[in-house]
Amino acid sequence: MKPIRTAAIVFLAAVALAAITPQFWAPARYDAQFRETPDASPSNRFPLGTDALGRDRLSRLIYGTRVSLLLAPAAATLSCLAAAALGGIAGLAGGWIDRAIVSAADLFLSLPWLFLLLMVRAGLPLNVSPAASVTITFLLLGALGWAAPARVIRAAVRELKDSDFVLQARASGCRQSRLLWRHLMPNVAPILWAQFWVAVPVYILAETTLGMLGLGVAEPLPSWGGLLRELEDGAALSHLWLLAPVLLLAAVVGSFQLILPREDYSL
Amino acid sequence: MPQLVRMALLVLAAGLIGAFLARYSPGALVDERELDQRLSEDSLTALRATRGEDANAGATFARYVRGLARGDLGYSRSNHAPIRELILDRAPETLRELAIGLAGSWLLGLGFAIPVGRWRRAWIYDGAASLTAGLLLCLPAALVAYLCLAAGSKSAVVLVIVLTPKIFRFTRNLVVEAYGASHVSMARARGITESRILWGHVLRSAAPQLLALAATSASMAIGAAIPIETICDVPGLGRLAWQAATARDLPLLVNLTMLVALITIAAAALAEAMTPAETTARREGALSP
Numbered sequence: 001m002k003p004i005r006t007a008a009i010v011f012l013a014a015v016a017l018a019a020i021t022p023q024f025w026a027p028a029r030y031d032a033q034f035r036e037t038p039d040a041s042p043s044n045r046f047p048l049g050t051d052a053l054g055r056d057r058l059s060r061l062i063y064g065t066r067v068s069l070l071l072a073p074a075a076a077t078l079s080c081l082a083a084a085a086l087g088g089i090a091g092l093a094g095g096w097i098d099r100a101i102v103s104a105a106d107l108f109l110s111l112p113w114l115f116l117l118l119m120v121r122a123g124l125p126l127n128v129s130p131a132a133s134v135t136i137t138f139l140l141l142g143a144l145g146w147a148a149p150a151r152v153i154r155a156a157v158r159e160l161k162d163s164d165f166v167l168q169a170r171a172s173g174c175r176q177s178r179l180l181w182r183h184l185m186p187n188v189a190p191i192l193w194a195q196f197w198v199a200v201p202v203y204i205l206a207e208t209t210l211g212m213l214g215l216g217v218a219e220p221l222p223s224w225g226g227l228l229r230e231l232e233d234g235a236a237l238s239h240l241w242l243l244a245p246v247l248l249l250a251a252v253v254g255s256f257q258l259i260l261p262r263e264d265y266s267l
Numbered sequence: 268m269p270q271l272v273r274m275a276l277l278v279l280a281a282g283l284i285g286a287f288l289a290r291y292s293p294g295a296l297v298d299e300r301e302l303d304q305r306l307s308e309d310s311l312t313a314l315r316a317t318r319g320e321d322a323n324a325g326a327t328f329a330r331y332v333r334g335l336a337r338g339d340l341g342y343s344r345s346n347h348a349p350i351r352e353l354i355l356d357r358a359p360e361t362l363r364e365l366a367i368g369l370a371g372s373w374l375l376g377l378g379f380a381i382p383v384g385r386w387r388r389a390w391i392y393d394g395a396a397s398l399t400a401g402l403l404l405c406l407p408a409a410l411v412a413y414l415c416l417a418a419g420s421k422s423a424v425v426l427v428i429v430l431t432p433k434i435f436r437f438t439r440n441l442v443v444e445a446y447g448a449s450h451v452s453m454a455r456a457r458g459i460t461e462s463r464i465l466w467g468h469v470l471r472s473a474a475p476q477l478l479a480l481a482a483t484s485a486s487m488a489i490g491a492a493i494p495i496e497t498i499c500d501v502p503g504l505g506r507l508a509w510q511a512a513t514a515r516d517l518p519l520l521v522n523l524t525m526l527v528a529l530i531t532i533a534a535a536a537l538a539e540a541m542t543p544a545e546t547t548a549r550r551e552g553a554l555s556p
Contacts, residue, residue: 103273107280109535111528205407209494212409213509231413246410253405 008255015252019066028056030063031220042241049241051230055220061245064222068204069252071138076199078142080192083149088180088188090150091157102154108147117144117206130221137216141203149195156188194260201256208249224249274532281528282521283328331521341518345510350522353507361496361503365488368426373481375427376434381465383439384446397439400432408491412498422499429491434484441476445469482537489527 018025027046028034034046034054042049048057090101117140160166161184169183185192204224210216211225212232219226227245306314331341340350379400383393403411408429415425445451451468459467470477489505496505504523511519 103277103280106532107277107284111281111524111531201405205405209407209409212407212413213494213497228410228413231410231417246406246414249410250402250405254401257401257405 005258008258012252012255012259015065015248016069018062019069022059022062022066026056026059026062028059030060030222031055032059041239048244049239057227057241057244060222060227061248064224064227064245065248065252067134067217067221067223068207068225071134072141072200072203072207073196075138075142075145075203076196078139079145079199080149080196082143082146083153083195084185084188084192086146087150087153088157088184091154092161092176092180092184094158098154101150105147105150108144109151117141117210130218133216133218134221134223137207137210138203141206145199145203149192149199152191152195153188156191157184160184160187197256197260201253204249204253204256274529274536277532278525278528279332282331282525283325284524327517328521331518340522343511343516343519345514345516345519350519353519354504354522354526357502357504357507360501361492361505364423364426364492364496364501364503365485367423368430368488368492369484371423371427372430372434372484375431377438377442377477379431379435380438380442381469384442384469385461385465387446393439396435400435403428403432404436407494409494409498412495416499422495422501425495425499426488426491429495430484430488433487434480437480438477441473441480442469445473448472479539482534485534486531489530 022030032055034040034050034056036054037046037050038052038054040046040050040054046056046058048061050056051060086101086105090098157180166179166183169179174183207216207223208225208228211223212228214229216225217223224245228249230242231246334341338351340354342348343350343353346353379396382389383396386392408425411429412422412425415428446469448468450472451464454464454468492503493505493508495501496503497509500506504526507519508523508527510516511523
């Protein structure tokens, strides 16, 4: 394993550990307000300063990492499971079932992903509780992201369908469902795994964009998207510490890109 | 012909999905003017009756398709204007932005990629360019828009910054592959000038994939234009789509959904038509390890 890949894995593990146990690292709770010190500059007490409501930015960053970093893999799991089921069924069944699933995937892929996400998210209530907004945001990400991996899985299953071991299984009277889950899925698992790692940084960035447009995780729960909204007034260039979430986001997404299986960029 | 029918069906299905999503969103049939205490009961009843026409999303969509056949795109309640006028009014701004964004990003992306292939030992340049592209790809378009706004840049520049790393990463590999071909080495050995090698051998052999990428990049640009226009406050179709979604303006949302679907499906069909069969087959399994 290349040293840079090892470094990326170690970094992600450290960030994930901090995200899982924020109470040990964060100086305060994410919603604790220090009303006597709003908009404070960085100091020993508040290493990244405080926001307009007097909340410690470092604590909010650590708690926000928990939301963004842990739920993106959950959404990726959801979309990969849906892709495995639909892509597997399409590849194995063929005929009208295949055509119907491929058409549905084409429909999802025909609209820019963000447009679809905005359309669905805007159709949901804005005044939901923070916990519900987290669930809605990441369920949406997972539910809308199945199409691209499903096409890859379908192609792989179609290729495997005519292989000797599948013919042997069929000849032995193996049922379709057993064929799919016991014989085909273990063989497409590496592809599914690759799709999972591709999806995680995409979902992190999607949540960030939604949050920045005001349709992500609701306040007071922090997420990277919500934290980056502070840059809206253009103060980042004069208050460089506001860029801390940007650096963390870039480092985490970059690390995910480094540990991804080797990509083929050719069309 | 079957491809065109499929495209038309996909576009109509996209519009129908848009109609159903808007219809069943919370508060879809509520008009905020109903809260105005100055309105009489008759006025309120009339308002509710108008909104009630949209209660059946399927019927509304069928009515819309009939109007579409006559060239009538309907009326936007949130903008108080015919949708046809709104789209014609906003489209030039978005088209201008997309044209500048796509032209700029292709110029820069391909411009940065060619030296990587041309000078195979320029690994410091390659590393620096790839690292910069990788870093920019780690940032969402909305964040780039915020940062560029703070620096006083225009929305088209933001689009260039967002698209260039994507174009670079794709074209870099294509150009490196094309420069590595044996006919390029042979051309060099015969003393053919580098500019002729570039135009006559490298770009020519990579042309099918580059054309396919050009069509795909149009879809990427539309996707990126939505948050950029919203954040940069550009009066284009991206911001109109955002407003339609948040105001639950059903007819406008359906029109924009179909327009976006039409453009992206046409771009994808164009990309497919331009891509050689073996490349398409390779792309199907592009992510297989």
